[in-house]
Amino acid sequence: MKLNRNPLLLLAGAVLLLLLLPFRPYVGRGIAPAGLPPLVTIPAQTRPASGNPLDLNTATEEQLQTLPGIGPVRAADIVAYRSCNGPFQSVEELTAVDGIDLGVLEQLRPLICVTIE
Secondary structure, three states: OOOOOOHHHHHHHHHHHHHHHHHHHHOOOOOOOOOOOOOOOOOHHHOOOOOOOEEOOOOOHHHHOOOOOOOHHHHHHHHHHHHHHOOOOOHHHHHHOOOOOHHHHHHHHHHEEOOOO
């Protein structure tokens, strides 16, 4: 089977890749290159009181509710998920909990962690 490769499309794809490559290290990390505003700004009052990230595998419902966007229902859902499925293996697994989508995860990422024992 012979693929029909349009050289113009290949060139356009290569140019797009080269333009976006310098920004790849910053995607999903809530940081921006020097001179640009941060992608995610987390006000100090929304950070956990200890200043340390909250461990999803040990946090209580009350501790989870200190996170932005996590109320009593979502906190209970997180604890229930952990009870049914065992400890979280990664921060990304949080999206398996009802009501936690990628947008919420990106907002919470700097505030949470997962410790696997």
